[in-house]
Amino acid sequence: MTALQPLAPSAGRQPRLLVPQPAGGESPAAYLATGGYPAAPAPDRIIERTAAAGLRGRGGAGFPTAVKLRTLRDAPARGVVVANGEEGEPGSVKDRWLLRHRPHTVLDGIRLAAHATGATHAYVYLSDRPAADSVRRALAARPPSVPVRIVLTEHTYVAGEESAVVRRIDGGPALPTAKPPRPYESGVGGAPTLVANVETLARLALLVAHPESAEAVASTYLVTLSGGEEPPVLGEVPRGTHLKELADLVGRGDCSAALLGGLFGGLYGHGWDGLRLDPDELGDAGGALGCGAIRFLGPEDCPVGRAADAAGYLADQSARQCGVCVSGTRALAATLTAVARGTGGEEDVDKLRRWSLGLPGRGACGLLDAAARIAGTLLRHFPDRVLAHQGTGCASCRTAGPPDGSRLTVDVP
Ligand code: SF4
Structure with missing residues (x-):
């Protein structure tokens, strides 16, 4: 690391x-x-x-x-x-x-x-x-x-x-x-x-x-930036900083998508580079700044695979108290993994769409909401990539092994 x-x-x-x-x-x-x-x-x-x-x-x-x-x-x-x-x-x-x-x-x-x-x-x-x-x-x-x-x-x-x-x-x-x-x-x-x-x-x-x-x-934020060729960065930046500038700080000028708020804020694709570090602006765009952790994805990162990693991590971390979270997060993670590997079909994509709308707010904490937002934003921002996975998956997802949350983890300096 x-x-x-x-x-x-x-x-x-x-x-x-x-x-x-x-x-x-x-x-x-x-x-x-x-x-x-x-x-x-x-x-x-x-x-x-x-x-x-x-x-x-x-x-x-x-x-x-x-x-x-x-x-x-x-x-x-x-x-x-x-x-x-x-x-x-x-x-x-x-x-x-x-x-x-x-x-x-x-x-x-x-x-x-x-x-x-x-x-x-x-x-x-x-x-x-x-x-x-x-x-x-x-x-x-x-x-x-x-x-x-x-x-x-x-x-x-x-x-x-x-x-x-x-x-x-x-x-x-x-x-x-x-x-x-x-x-x-x-x-x-x-x-x-x-x-x-x-x-x-x-x-x-x-x-x-x-x-x-x-x-x-009060308008300055600590942010943890990762995902680039450079080591992750803990930065202190003013509200309104363009995410594009932040991607450059970790050597991700070629970034094609961003995972916001840790896992809580969802995935952003086209137009991500027009967003600024602002809780209201990101909220209006359908996401969340959360704790200020941003992972930038490059061309070699498949957003479908990273979404499966994130959902798999959340399913593992479910406290297994709320029935809807136990079954919902696990099913959502398994379905995302199937879609990433190319074994999922149109009915699985429909399930993800339904869950992304129906699950938020039904658990005792935000974990279920985070999983649902990951699925919802993947479908909203990457419909073509999701479609392209049907039948074969992509080269990256086929060789990626099981979903692995450690791919999204950063160590403390
Ligand atoms: S919603 Fe939160 S409290 Fe409920 S089972 Fe999931 S992780 Fe636990």
Whole structure:
């Protein structure tokens, strides 16, 4: 597996998350020297500043952070903050990178979120051992003003889903539960709980420390880019960056398609290079930015085969709780594999079309939606490629072996 290259194009003088750190990670002194751990503004001021900057969550859903903070502040009981560092998308590394290399920035974000909401204590939730060690060292080097506990989980696609996070912290398995209640209503130990992605919290820390750059901080994204001839890249880029520019960063100037949001945002073919890194724009185009992981496919990558890889990975990762997901994801993956190999017929393509429309929203978490979106976007963007597979498959799919999610995985630098 290739190494990653931290990169921060076009960031100018604005405060950034992705700056090289010494071996052993960020020290409290170094973080303080950049304006970190400032005196906390009044709770309302933090929330107003977050709202004015337009900060949105970076775990996948993109929900406005100020709304979450306000909801917890106004809850009838005092709440809990959880820094969610469990990134399940196989093509994303940003959260583990932050926890390994910028633990004080994340802990500062926790401190400010707890101050803004009146939370009594906090958790850092993750599966990555080096990241846990880094956070442990940071907590020892500068004890936090709010009690923070580290909770380790297993690494699965669904372990970072917010209800799975709460269930695991409460001592159960890291599996999603039916909603409602949402964690902000009844979360850890029954208390109202803010489950926030670690990049979101790190950006909260930056925008409080650097109010003059708050909007720029809130409209900048960590992205994991992969699929090219160059090693994968962890980058920090402004909203509105053209995906074509991002493809060039990993040596994929010949890109013909893109897999967005990790596996959550679907496949894009013709016209992908006109898209920009913008959650609203990608949503309007029928996809999702998700956690900011983008895999670029070149001419040698068959989109049908990559869709089968993605669906096979998701079927393996199904928590097998919801009947519709157990049967639906597995059937969808098997059918996509048959289509890729050329053993599927028109009736299989019809099934994929039906499932892509009928399955979303029927599971307790987004895994089923991701599988359905993969199938739906494949059919929408690559109808000719799907048709061309009937009877023989393509040379790449015939020799590719079983669906393999590891082809879509990236290692942490
Ligand atoms: S939708 Fe699938 S992965 Fe999600 S909770 Fe249900 S069974 Fe588990």
